[in-house]
Amino acid sequence: MYTASSIFLKALADAGITHAFVNWGSDHPGLLEDLERQRIENGDTALKIVTCPNEMVALSAAQGYGQIVGKPAAVIVHVDVGTQALAGAVHNTDRSRTPILIYAGASPFSYGNEHKGSRNEWIMWLQDIPDQSAIVRQYMRHTAQLNSATTIPFTVSRGLQFATSEPKGPVYMWARREVMEEEVNEAVFEKLEMGLTKSPSIEASALSPDAARRIASALLTAQHPLIITSRLGRNPHAIPPLLTLSTLLAIPVISTVPQTFNCPFSHPYNLGVTYLYANTHTRHLASADVILVIDTDLPWVPGNQAPPSTARVFIVDGGDPLQLGVGYSHFPAELICRADAELALTQLVESVRETDDQAAAVGEGVIGGKVIQERGRQLSEEHQKQTELWDVQEALYPEVPADATLTVPNLLGALRKGIQTATPSKGNKTLILNESVTNYHLVWGHLRLDMPGSLFASGGSSLGWGLGAAVGAYLGAEVGKKAYDLIVLIVGDGSFMFGIPSTAFWMARKYQTPFLTIILNNGGWKAPKASMMGVHPTGHGSKAPIERLTTGFGPDCPDYSQIAVAASSGWAWGQKIGVGEYTRKETIERSITEAIKVVLEQKRCAVLDCVLEPA
Structure with missing residues (x-):
């Protein structure tokens, strides 16, 4: 026998989800039953079930999984109380842009045995709140209710499209117990379309040609350029073009409140990291005349340290450059672009080289010139002195x-x-x-x-x-x-x-x-x-x-x-x-x-x- 729970679990597996971090409750009989059916019929479950006695640990584990794999895991929790027990991990998954599918059951809507799964425990009255998904909605990329067995694959596919499209993040789904107990025959189960083959995530976008030329020109002519990032390294393929651009023009790179590795320690123009407390930002911020802010939520704290008002600031973000999920956030900029970091940096390297080649043809090239050589020498010395200071502290x-x-x-x-x-x-x-x-x-x-x-x-x-x-x-x-x-x-x-x-x-x-x-x-x-x-x-x-x-x-x-x-x-x-x-x-x-x-x-x-x- 198959049920809506069978379809839900199959939809997750067919979408490429390998692990479900679970905290079971009275809303999950259909899921538990189908998992045992899978063990009996197939020898094991399609999903690896990871039991988590605490919900915040479950969601944190799913986040750690997603940060490594780059793909979503599933988290299954118990009605409203389990949703609340996800706690601050909801905030972390949102801010880290980690794709995750969260599912919670909900109290049955029937109570007189009208349907399979009707209310039969006292808790089911207490847990029937007016708007369960509201508990987490402002942190989610998408919330959805599963309404029937046959529509579950499409609801899951749509949710995962949101989770895996920039800005990536968690999605939340929920269903009444009777819905997840709905029976379907084998023909219907086998016929249902599963997976994401026709529900891909949104393709990454590049800079417009005009924006690429404008930013490249500004970096080429800058006397004190600076690159600021926080999470560019979520895509490791974005790091090589970052290093190429930094090396070409001797541009220092600093990571503010970093989420991930963005720049090798050994890169001579790596200024390290700052968590933006007073007087902890790089001294180069105060003199910067061109700043490329790329994949960064917070480049500086205006009340602590800020660049000159005359600095040309260019903001590039792959998913949410205006930070729609933040109540107030504003950094004055000449240009704000929604573009993937890897694509944008590759474009900037190409545009910098092309523009400099044109200037070199008339004797005005910048790359390899004295200004860049001297800037590179000074940055390398600064990097070396910082390393020596750390050596002394360690010893x-x-x-x-x-x-x-x-x-x-x-x-x-x-x-x-x-x-x-x-x-x-x-x-x-x-x-x-x-x-x-x-x-x-x-x-x-x-x-x-x-x-x-x-x-x-x-x-x-x-x-x-x-x-x-x-x-x-x-x-x-x-x-x-x-x-x-x-x-x-x-x-x-x-x-x-x-x-x-x-x-x-x-x-x-x-x-x-x-x-x-x-x-x-x-x-x-x-x-x-x-x-x-x-x-x-x-x-x-x-x-x-x-x-x-x-x-x-x-x-x-x-x-x-x-x-x-x-x-x-x-x-x-x-x-x-x-x-x-x-x-x-x-x-x-x-x-x-x-x-x-x-x-x-x-x-x-x-x-x-x-x-x-x-x-």
Whole structure:
């Protein structure tokens, strides 16, 4: 026997979805029944079902999967309450532009056994809210109700078109229980058209020829050009033309609030990253006369630092250049274009070369000239000095271990070297997930990554993404045939707690997704105090300890690594470092090496709880 649930599951599988991250409830009898039918008739289910005891972890895992694979996973949750329990992960998937299909059932509409699936439990009255999809609608690319068995394939196809077209993102679907129990005969089931063969996502668009010439001309004639990006590296193929353009004209590149790896650390014109706190943007912003803002939600914070009012600003975004999902956002620009980064940068390289060739024919070429050579020399020197400064910070260990505190540069330098030593690829096939919050920028700088696709952040501001994302990223790497040697999550102690470690490490053991977790443990939430200091730098709270401010977790902080051990029934390995003898360089290096070996050789999760100076 087939039902609408059979059709829904088949539509997902035929559309190329491989994994469903699920949290079952009373609205899912038809789905559970059909999955068992598949096991009996076919030996297994078409979708890999990943049980998730917490909904935010489920959606974070689907996000991690999508960030690696570039294709959507499914998330299945329980009516209105499960939809609410998706929590801040809804925000993260929206802001990171990660394609995901979310499905929730809904309370039955009948209650007298008029239909199969009618109400038969008391909760079904309480869960029948007026507009269930309104809970998440403003974060979704599309919401839809499944109304009948035969229309499900088309509803799913349309939803996935929205999810996979720029700006990519989550879609939400829901159905009453009676609808999902609707029976269909085998002939109807086999006849229904499934998949996306006639429902493709929207093709990427390029710059208009006029826009390409205009931007290229401005960059060629600029004295102080600058490129700003945040998420260009979501498409790794956009990175080579970025580097070509930057190298041709000696243009510095900076990543603001980056979601992903955008520019190799070793690129001599890479200025690194900024999270836009006061006085943390590149000094080149203040003197920039031409700025290319490409795939960036926030190029600068006007109240902190901004370019000159005379600067020529060109904004290029592949899906949402006006940021329709943001209440207020405005950056003055000469030109705003909706264009794919890879296509646009390729066009700009071609246009720059063509324009310069024409100028060179009359003796006025720019490429290779003294101005560009000198600019390149200065940028290379700046890059080298920054690297040397980081080297010094990493090497400066505490002198008195009994009273000392481990520093983040100490830890990250040792981690980078440990990964390079222990992994077969010398670190080139390591995936870093960065949810270190107030230490975001240090992770980007000290790990010195060079490979596209080697680092991701949540893309949003809701903490708790990392643990679930690590599980999902591991599963995604298997599907996408990404040969990562090692997956490393670097997470603050607050974010670790937000990530529901009891759920995440249970999942990691059940689905065999070993990864290394580095907890930057500063004893609480540093970010709220930093925000307070930004508004009240000399106020009453400026000298108060975090425990008085109620932003600390002490004096008796959780034993974080042992939470992972307990959640996995002893499968995960954990250790605390950064106090007493565990601040010595050789001890830190030995602990990191041991943790990496646990993941690589024993195929288990490892957690290092790294105690730092209090927030």
